Amino acid sequence: MCQPLTPPPPQLPAAPGSSQHLPASPSRDEPEENTDMEKTGVLTAELVSSRVNQLRRVGTGLQHLYYQLSLPNHNLSDISVLSNFVHLQKLELPHNKIQDLSCLSHMPYLVVLDASHNHISNFFGFQPPKNLKEVNFSHNRMTAMKDLSAYSSLSKLDLDHNSFSEVSGLEKCSRLAHLSLACNKISRIHGLDNLPLSHLCLRGNRLERIEGLENLKSLQVLDLSLNSLSSLSGLQNLHLLGSLNLEKNLICEIQECKHIHDLLLLRDLNLLHNPVQEQRDYRLSVVYLLQHLTLLDQEEVTAREKVASVNKYDPPMDVVAAREHMTHLLYQLMQPQLLYDSTLPSADSPYPMLVLTGPQGCGKRELAHRLCQDFNEYFGYGICHTTREPYFGEENGKDYHFVTEEDFQTMIHMGKFMQTLQYGGHSFGLSRDAIEDVAREGLACCLHVELEGVFSLKNSSFEPRYILLIPTREDKYRGHLRGRGLYTPEQIDMAASRLELYRNTNRQRPGFFDEVIPCDDWEETYPTLRQAVKEYLVLEEQEEEPNNTAPPGHISTGHVRDEKPASHPLGSGSVKLTSHLASALDLSDPAHRNYITKIQLELAPQKSAAELASIRRREQLVREAIVGKSPGVYSQLFKSSPQTAPSPEQGHDPGAHFSDDHSSLDESQASSSLSVPSSAGALIVPVAPLNTADPGQAPETLEDPLVSDPAPDAPHPDTDQPAEDVSPSSDRRPGSNVKPILPPIPTGRKTPAAPSPTPSPRASFTSIPPGPSSSPAPFTLVPFSQASDQVLATIIKPNELPPPFKQPSITSSQ
């Protein structure tokens, strides 16, 4: 006879907090009986008694016993005997042939039921045990759900691998946290509203769209894999979601990720085996859109990927500027290398530039023109190129060089630009020649650019002074833009929205601008600006006091110039210091012209011995490169034989830069294993520009530049000035350069312009054949394109060769 289970006497005290399985009876399996039972499929009371485990739990000081029966894989079909075991709390009967569970109606204490892998078709076909919490009915034959209102304690329900076609009857299961309905026939999600689900699995159903999940506010883990979903719409409200499995669906578009973009807790996303994976840059795009992910497609998302994705899709201004600079630099390197007045005022001082920056229409252009008029002995206006149409009254070659987009692109490929910007649908660019035009006059270059231009110029070899002109009153600024009658409301909005960008840059990067001047009214701004420029130039006579009327603005950091002279870029008292040092320097000596740089150097932190040694080495290399003594890094581009050194008889080009001091030239060449020793040496042999627009163009024939006519405007080697002449010399500088307190301005030269790398058919080879000598010195002919590719390959990987860098465009739609 089967005996109802009664609580056994306490035995084997368990350690607090632990649980222990204890056999109820010493007799374990009885093989014969088992064999009979497996044949008939009828569970016997004896077997139950022998298999019941008592579990003792010690919780909060009270002892609590409960009973568990586990009979997996016993071929059971009749378990009616269990109706006598009323105290069972955990019942595990997986992998049997049970169809009827009605005996469970007599188990009011049942908490956990595992009836998976059976033949049950009746969904919850027993009276509800009050405390039933976990039920596993997976792998059965159920087709329809019924109302489970009475099962109010249910917290975990596994209904995988049945034949349910819809979810229903769960509305009142107010504790249901885990629900699994994998591999059923569900084609529509509903009936889950307001359930406290934290885990939901609908893997392997027939879902085509995500719906009915909007109110599952507690959902943390969602498995929708193996369905036919093509959109992620419907997930946007699941703010606690941490893991989402969408493997093997039909998601095609990366843009679908925008639906889960705001799920800030989402860490694990699986999109394996979706068509979207074939999209270009799929992984990087998803990582960019969902920056909180730590696991994508079961692979860890690395920090490197995250940075790469941001740099690709929303690069910070520094990154844009660096890439842009690299692009222009590479295009420049593919052209003949020239010495520019603006590049080499002296070996160790940069060409002086003044850059006014600020949002569009803030007045910087007018103020730049005015400065150039007022200080015409010091500054020349740097004329940029643009593809926009001229406004009324603008002059080509005065305000801008107005060019077509096609010409602009050609100029980019010709390496003409120092820096470019896409703004408002138009291209703007500062060309090397624009600076050179001013430098050749012996003047410093004054220009105006947007903030991006400042970032770009900071990458260049120039070290301009940057003055930010910033409107402090947005309404007035907008009114001014409207008053100009040139801009659409969208353009005005865009310009105004960039005010914050300027302010933030100034706030977050102390010292980024040398000077910040509020600019609500040009008339009020100009005296302040003028005073600042005079201080830069150390023009001692103060014609007027600094403007006190300019509103201080609401800029919190940076050197805001208002009534306080302490806003000088060198800090408070710097004006005095500058004057003091200026008087200590012999400013008539060109070597002392770069006094501001020197002062800054003095104020800079002390360098270590190693740093100083490194600097000295680099300076030495630069000097040697200038006089042609050491092979520059680009000399590979211009390999040729020592005999190719030009002879004095070979003509004179007044525009060329290099010396007719052939002894030094020969010596330098002899000292080098390469026949043309430095980038400066490139001037000796004119090299036609590389036409990057046609990279597939084959190398042509070898030309002898000494025999064939060089380009009409190309420099001739023999007439190049001595390298030493490159250093500044006031008596050679035209115009105002006699002023002793000039900023470091390059050697003035009114001579014809340096050979401009105008587009011409690509010169085939850069080397020169051996002279008449009977034993020609061995040398390698290197096609220019090939040589340049070699150099470029060391700088940038082949698949990253510029073509060309696509700048983010600043448009009113942004």
Ligand SMILES: Nc1ncnc2c1ncn2[C@@H]1O[C@H](COP(=O)(O)OP(=O)(O)OP(=O)(O)O)[C@@H](O)[C@H]1O
């Ligand atoms: N090479 C350049 N690099 C970066 N920005 C540039 C460059 N050339 C011009 N800009 C800037 O691009 C913006 C648009 O130029 P545009 O000449 O159309 O402006 P604008 O409407 O005349 O206003 P502004 O008076 O500020 O020049 C201006 O802010 C200008 O300073």
